[in-house]
Amino acid sequence: MTAVAGASRAVVLVSGGMDSAVTLALARARGFACHALSVAYGQRHASELAAAARVAAMLGAVEHKTVSVDLRSIGGSALTADIQVPEHSDAHGDAEIPVTYVPARNTIMLAIGLGWAETLGVNDLFCGVNAVDYSGYPDCRPAFVHAFERLANLATKAGVEGRVLHVHAPLIELSKADIVREGVRLGVDFSQTVSCYRADAEGRACGHCDACVLRARGFTDAGVADPTHYVPGA
Amino acid sequence: MTAVAGASRAVVLVSGGMDSAVTLALARARGFACHALSVAYGQRHASELAAAARVAAMLGAVEHKTVSVDLRSIGGSALTADIQVPEHSDAHGDAEIPVTYVPARNTIMLAIGLGWAETLGVNDLFCGVNAVDYSGYPDCRPAFVHAFERLANLATKAGVEGRVLHVHAPLIELSKADIVREGVRLGVDFSQTVSCYRADAEGRACGHCDACVLRARGFTDAGVADPTHYVPGA
Numbered sequence: 001m002t003a004v005a006g007a008s009r010a011v012v013l014v015s016g017g018m019d020s021a022v023t024l025a026l027a028r029a030r031g032f033a034c035h036a037l038s039v040a041y042g043q044r045h046a047s048e049l050a051a052a053a054r055v056a057a058m059l060g061a062v063e064h065k066t067v068s069v070d071l072r073s074i075g076g077s078a079l080t081a082d083i084q085v086p087e088h089s090d091a092h093g094d095a096e097i098p099v100t101y102v103p104a105r106n107t108i109m110l111a112i113g114l115g116w117a118e119t120l121g122v123n124d125l126f127c128g129v130n131a132v133d134y135s136g137y138p139d140c141r142p143a144f145v146h147a148f149e150r151l152a153n154l155a156t157k158a159g160v161e162g163r164v165l166h167v168h169a170p171l172i173e174l175s176k177a178d179i180v181r182e183g184v185r186l187g188v189d190f191s192q193t194v195s196c197y198r199a200d201a202e203g204r205a206c207g208h209c210d211a212c213v214l215r216a217r218g219f220t221d222a223g224v225a226d227p228t229h230y231v232p233g234a
Numbered sequence: 235m236t237a238v239a240g241a242s243r244a245v246v247l248v249s250g251g252m253d254s255a256v257t258l259a260l261a262r263a264r265g266f267a268c269h270a271l272s273v274a275y276g277q278r279h280a281s282e283l284a285a286a287a288r289v290a291a292m293l294g295a296v297e298h299k300t301v302s303v304d305l306r307s308i309g310g311s312a313l314t315a316d317i318q319v320p321e322h323s324d325a326h327g328d329a330e331i332p333v334t335y336v337p338a339r340n341t342i343m344l345a346i347g348l349g350w351a352e353t354l355g356v357n358d359l360f361c362g363v364n365a366v367d368y369s370g371y372p373d374c375r376p377a378f379v380h381a382f383e384r385l386a387n388l389a390t391k392a393g394v395e396g397r398v399l400h401v402h403a404p405l406i407e408l409s410k411a412d413i414v415r416e417g418v419r420l421g422v423d424f425s426q427t428v429s430c431y432r433a434d435a436e437g438r439a440c441g442h443c444d445a446c447v448l449r450a451r452g453f454t455d456a457g458v459a460d461p462t463h464y465v466p467g468a
Contacts, residue, residue: 069302103349107348115337150384154375155372155382
């Protein structure tokens with residue numbers, strides 16, 4: 001628990017992955033006292049949630065909450081249903097949505113973040129969505145974030161009270177290499193983050209899924225040594 | 235389980251209350267095969283969820299699912315946190331938001347409904363929000379529903395695939411008396427629905443909270459006998 005006297009407060013979505021860790025570090029660098037939120041949506045890679053708690057503590061969040069929503073019952077994704085997470089392939093085009101896409105996931109996570117922001121009375125909500133390496137996920141595009149911000153101001157008492165809610169997606173136009181560089185600049189220890197869709201119980205990465213391959217390329221392209229813990233033989 | 239051959243399909247949010255029951259009946263009357271969705275958000279009035287299952291079966295939904303999201307951990311409402319639900323009062327003005335307002339509830343429930351619609355591949359999502367008797371809830375206004383529909387088309391693969399998602403709120407401009415009349419016309423058995431914020435374990439209504447008073451007035455104004463089960467002495 002880090003108290004930040006007089007600072008503005010923000011709710012920050014923290015998944016335990018690289019992108020949301022850098023987002024939290026950026027929000028802290030901008031002077032926000034950060035309330036970190038993880039959403040446990042029945043994902044297979046539960047070790048991400050343990051990483052989220054580490055990341056929140058490491059980067060000085062005021063508090064960290066996990067809200068559960070059981071998306072397994074509505075299925076539709078390799079991350080929540082009984083569908084195999086594939087190896088990475090460069091063959092799929094931009095128009096194709098991968099099986100790891102979780103239907104409406106970012107809408108649901110931002111909606112829960114909005115509820116907490118409203119309870120706390122804060123006007124700023126940060127998320128780590130990224131359009132460059134978004135692998136075809138529709139809910140990672142700038143137009144999505146703008147539409148959510150518009151909705152947020154109609155959905156809540158902030159609007160009724162004359163406040164304006166801001167939804168920040170500071171990584172949205174950055175490449176993975178840019179995100180690595182930002183994290184290094186801000187002192188993020190990436191060895192504590194877990195991005196892999198198939199991480200084991202200790203949070204070790206498979207090295208072969210989309211998330212692993214994009215992350216590893218980010219380190220290579222940024223010229224930064226990859227501190228990721230991989231499973232033996234990955 | 236009622237199969238509707240060749241019909242269009244829709245996801246319908248069903249809470250167990252009067253408004254969503256009439257919404258489901260309307261969707262069925264328009265020929266939709268309906269996938270009923272309840273969201274268990276930690277509400278005190280859990281007997282509403284039992285009512286939702288009855289309503290879905292009674293009105294011929296194809297299936298009924300309940301998705302849990304624990305909003306108690308983010309608090310902020312008399313319906314989920316340790317805040318007393320008050321007696322109804324006509325004194326509070328339109329600008330005042332009651333303590334029974336659950337932060338971002340409709341955004342969260344619609345977002346989960348959107349996720350299921352996407353998994354099912356359906357283009358229509360119905361909810362029973364109502365602007366007339368909305369008691370000051372910001373997320374029951376037409377502008378909110380329009381903003382959510384716009385978001386839905388950006389958030390999902392429907393847009394990427396060239397489909398258009400429609401978010402229907404057929405009760406949004408109706409008074410409670412109009413809703414009672416619509417329900418009677420469509421054969422809804424209102425004795426099976428639970429609207430009360432303080433219903434007991436058997437789903438019997440307190441008769442004195444906002445939800446009870448607005449509902450009872452709806453029956454009176456429509457000239458329809460009130461079939462609600464009240465607690466003894468209510």
